[in-house]
Amino acid sequence: MRRYFPILEWLAVYDKPTFGADLLAALIVTIMLIPQSLAYALLAGLPAEVGLYASIAPLLLYAVFGTSRTLAVGPVAVVSLMTAAAVGQIAAQGTAEYLGAAIAMAVLSGLMLLGMGLLRLGFIANFLSHPVISGFISASAVLIAVGQLPGILGIAAPGHTLVAVVTGILSGISGLNPFTLLLGGFALGFLWWARTRLKAVLLRAGVRPGLATVIVRAAPVLAVALTTLATWGFGLAAHGVAVVGDIPTGLPMPALPPLDPALWQAILLPAALISLVGYVETVSVAQTLAAKRRQRIDPDQELVALGAANIGAGLSGGFPVTGGFARSVVNFDAGAQTPAAGAFTALAMALATLFLTPLLSHLPKATLAATIIVAVLGLVDLAAIRRVWASNRADFAAMAVTILLTLLVGVEAGIAAGVALSILLHLYRTSQPHVAVIGQVQGTEHFRNVRRHTVTTVPDVLALRIDEALYFPNARFLEDTLLGAIAEDKAIRHVVLNCVAVNDIDSSAVESLEAINTRLHDAGVQLHLAEVKGPVMDRLLRTHLLHDLTGTVYLTMYDAMLALAPKAARDCRALPRCETAKP
Amino acid sequence: MRRYFPILEWLAVYDKPTFGADLLAALIVTIMLIPQSLAYALLAGLPAEVGLYASIAPLLLYAVFGTSRTLAVGPVAVVSLMTAAAVGQIAAQGTAEYLGAAIAMAVLSGLMLLGMGLLRLGFIANFLSHPVISGFISASAVLIAVGQLPGILGIAAPGHTLVAVVTGILSGISGLNPFTLLLGGFALGFLWWARTRLKAVLLRAGVRPGLATVIVRAAPVLAVALTTLATWGFGLAAHGVAVVGDIPTGLPMPALPPLDPALWQAILLPAALISLVGYVETVSVAQTLAAKRRQRIDPDQELVALGAANIGAGLSGGFPVTGGFARSVVNFDAGAQTPAAGAFTALAMALATLFLTPLLSHLPKATLAATIIVAVLGLVDLAAIRRVWASNRADFAAMAVTILLTLLVGVEAGIAAGVALSILLHLYRTSQPHVAVIGQVQGTEHFRNVRRHTVTTVPDVLALRIDEALYFPNARFLEDTLLGAIAEDKAIRHVVLNCVAVNDIDSSAVESLEAINTRLHDAGVQLHLAEVKGPVMDRLLRTHLLHDLTGTVYLTMYDAMLALAPKAARDCRALPRCETAKP
Secondary structure (H helix, E strand, O other), X not given: OOOOOOHHHHHOOOOHHHHXXXXXHHHHHHHHHHHHHHHHHHHOOOOHHHHHHOXXXXXXXXXXXXXXXXXXXXXXXXXXXXHHHHHOOOOOOOOHXXXXXXXXXXXXXXXXXXXXXXXXXXXXXXXXOHHHHHHHHHHHHHHHHHHHHHHHHOOOOOOOOHHHHHHHHHHHHHHOOHHHHHHHHHHHHHHHHHXXXXXXXXXXXXOOHHHHHHHHHOHHHHHHHHHHHHHHHOOHHHHOOOEOOOOOOOOOOOOOOOOOHHHHHHOHHHHHHHHHHHHHHHHHHHHHHHHHOOOOOOHHHHHHHHHHHHHHHHHOOOOOOEEXXXXXXXXXXXXXXXXXXXXXXXXXXXXXXHHOHHHHOOOEHHHHHHHHHHXXXXXXXXXXXXXXXXXXXXXXXXXXXXXXXXHHOOHHHHHHHHHHHHHHHHHHHHHOOOEEEEEEEOOOOOEEEOOOEOEEOOOOEEEEEEOOOEOHHHHHHHHHHHHHHHHHOOOOOEEEEEOOOOOOEOHHHHHHHHHHHHHHHHOOOEEEEEOOOHHHHHHHHOOOHHHHOOOOEEOOHHHHHHHHOHHHHHHHHHOOOOOOEOO | OOOOOOHHHHHOOOOHHHHHHHHHHHHHHHXXXXXXXXXHHHHOOOOHHHHXXXXXXXXXXXXXXXXXXXXXXXXXXXXXXXXXXXXXXOOOOOOXXXXXXXXXXXXXXXXXXXXXXXXXXXXXXXXXXXXXXXXXXXXXXXXXXHHHHHHHHOOOOOOOOHHHHHHHHHHHHHHOOHHHHHHHHHHHHHHHHHHHHHHHHHHHOOOOHHHHHHHHHOHHHHHHHHHHHHHHHOOXXXXXXXXXXXXXXXXXXXXXXXXXXXXXXXXXXXXXXXHHHHHHHHHHHHHHHHHHOOOOOOHHHHHHHHHHHHHHHXXXXXXXXXXXXXXXXXXXXXXXXXXXXXXXHHHHHHHHHHHOHHHHOOOEHHHHHHHHHHHHHOOOOHHHHHHHHHHOHHHHHHHHHHHHHHHXXXXXXXXXHHHHHHHHHHHHHHHOOOEEEEEEEOOOOOEEEOOOEOEEOOOOEXXXXXXXXXXXXXXXHHHHHHHHHHHHOOOOOEEEEEOOOOOOEOHHHHXXXXXXXXXXXXXXXXXXXXXXXXXXXXXXXXXXXXXXXXXXXXXXXXXXXXXXXXXXXXXXXXXXXXXXXXX
16 A cells, blocks of 8 residues: 555654645745746746646645655656657647647646556666666756747747757847847846856855845746836737746646547557656766665656556646656755655645736746756756767767757657667667686686686687576587687687576577587587576576586586596696786 | 679589589479469469569579578568568559569568678577477468468458458358369379378389479479369360469569658568578578588578578569578489579579470469468478477567467467567566575585585575576576675675676676675675686776675685585585485
8 A cells, every 4th residue: 555655654744844845845945946937937838827837736646655855757758859759740839739639739648657656667668778868868858948049139049959940040030139139138148147146156155055045946936027127017928029928827727638539549659658758867866865865765666656647637638747857956956855845845835826917928938948958958968978978989979869850850769769769779789799718816716717817728618608698699600619719729629618698598599509518529519518507597497408418517517627627627726926017 | 702602603613513503403493483472473463473473583683692502592581571561561462562562572581681681680580589489480380381272262252460460261151163163172282292202102002202202393383284274175264263363474573662751661671580580591591501511601691692682672673582491402402502593493484484385374272372371381380389398488488479379360470479479578577586505515516506415504594506697687586685694694694696697797787886895794795706707807807896895706606615615515515425416
């Protein structure tokens, strides 16, 4: 029961100090969430109030089902962009079909997450490697930031790829609206200054660090208030400044999403990708924060919680949500102790929806564009790109393809290509495994690669260590390698396969070993195995190989050498230890 | 030069005894090939002469480019079935478009094989695992045999799946032609008897074994001759017995395939699958036969040779060819010494095309159907299915899916699903690696799983062996496992990761290890590595992990224990060796 309703665990011991801490954190997160929820709704191509709706029910549901104490669920930039890209292919922005498709996307993605959670399929998310997700988020952030420039300039430039947006800006630049640019430029400059400098200024002015942090967090609200006032006071909407306009007052009404099978089929793949990306982001944020306080999260239950949150989002007129990095960190820093903080945020957002919306009708969209740009630029991680480049070229290839395709073709192509390429590179690598000729390290019973260490070998015994599971992609490679080695050196009478790094063996590999065994026998060479691990031995016992094997299976490599070349092995063991690594 | 033209190697030393041996083998193969080439052309839904055309140019080209001394190239059953299934989706059987598509398929498949050979991409074929290809060939053979029953019964029952063919037979059974059934039944019974009993009968009658074998091989030609004579003599064609009819006399004229881009696009995927299956069959037959005579083949050059053969087939009006199992074995057994035997077969087939075709017009199609049934039933390998079931359930799953989809949906679905499922099962397995707690085997410096062996462990040192490459699908698993183990046992002060089975490490895993290192440090636990292999160490040296590591990297596990628990390690080493495996 507690596994599926983690709320039972913390609610039983909920006390007054925890309540105070959660309430303070909730207020700070709300200040951040009001402009962000409106902005991300616009980013997704939806009416502003959809952002507010997506910030109520999902937060309450996550508080019931979530295992992270500090994760802040709600609209986030990358998933909003993915929603816009997917829904934009089905319906035109501004239509009822567009809104309906976004709502259906939330429900379908929620059902997928819930299903994966109940079937405990969280491991699927592991196939999104760190370099791919990191490259994807960086590229999406660039795409989002560039996509907001038309909003700041006061021109219309639709499109979901870098080329489309930049072309749109260049061709529309002559029609820019100076008032919009003024407001947007001010908001952008102010928010950037607040983000990078304000805290230091406040601290120097003697403000307490805690209060200074809250003031910095409130900067977007201040930008919203100032630009809204200016727009209202000078009547700028009449001069072509795009404003949010009338937002319906009142809480969202529960409603079913459109139940058109063709629509659901069309959003199947995008919903799966949104679920995957949202889940990976959620789990990595939740795990990072939980570790800092020695707490643990349950990744499979997180699927259930995120699924419930998205179903709740859809049924209350909202769009797909996930656990966001920035707001979760703020929630954590502000001292949130339990998911109740999220529930309090939901209540505060509900109050805002009831009472603040009339004040927002003169809010310029350019301010929200500026909010988005400043928020997402923090997601661009150039250091990660450099780090991966320096350490692993295959990973870098997957990362680079993800980034380029995301920017040039679109988010879905980028993420799908990244996953596919990382799997293909892995398969290619395991199809050509590393095989080392090994010898005994003097003064030990240990065997190492002859190319990297000065070791003792015996002419008539070829000891090989195969550094890979033996399975179908490399079964033929094994045959080629072994028979080639025998053909080259006629002195060999024994081949010992050190299987310590053979982590699995399948039917194809067993057939190859059978063939190798027969051919070596024909050539007067015995085949031995050493250090075969338990799971692999279990498999071999169910085949004929051990019965047909011309040689012996030894527990250790040293045992094998004691049997095949006892004097050499003992002499080597008796030598003193020394540094044997080759340069 | 010799690498791309293996003919230069054997032609230089060609002598009279070799010529005699090759000529004899060529004659025996030709006797087998005449009825088979006609039959497989009909199986592919093509006019009978297309089979003859596919048995001339391809054999000459393979003789120039092939590295196998004994492989017999030409039309084979499984590839003919795949051609029929693919081309049947594009055009109606009997039309010029159908023939054109089959010819284009040969050329495209040839170009693909040639390209893969020049790029040395032969390893791609390894992704077709033994159980998948074995299941696919067995299922195709059943499909082919059942698909020939309408031909024996004298009814029309088109379709490429088991259900379609069986339904067709049941609904058409009332219209069966008794004369056709008589001829077909006789041919089937005679061929089966010849295959299973004739040799013993001949040997008992005192015929020399060599001659007996030739007579058995000639049985299909005898069946062809007898049933053709009967059909001609009794004028059975007028009673509804389907005959091959007039075959154009003369050699095929070189011609380009249809150059319609839409057609080439439609056959792209089927051509890739045909190439893959044909290549895998070719290489496994060629390797098996080469090994028996201590010869070697070059798998990449085989791609070039098979590519040239298929391009040649297409440009001379033939359909896709490959190296067949049955005829290659006959060629080998008959004593073929060089690919010249194939060239002689081609010449004999050309003579047959020039002079024998008038005799074939009264040949009943039912006889060819019987030839096909008897030929393919030998391909059904039930023992392989039982063997895989007994030894490896994951492999069996891939095999079973391949068999079921091939029979019920079609050949392309079957082979594609088999490949995809074997890759997915591998990825799933590596995402949940085997992790063993290890301890020292007494009397040795060797460490084994505590669950399988009676070993010595120390309370404050947790020694773990991870039996998998550390990469993105299992990066999170590693974190969960290690942090879980530490949370369970508060006595642990040192964790030693034995990396002997870690065959690779990617950026995702390095980040996970960094996180693990930090979290263990926070918990007062040191992280050590032991037995890190060369390629993995090279990767780690390009990251920050070794710099940040709280513990040490040891050459051997025993070194680690000597440093962390010296007395226990030495005491254990000094104990006598004994059997420690747990039951």
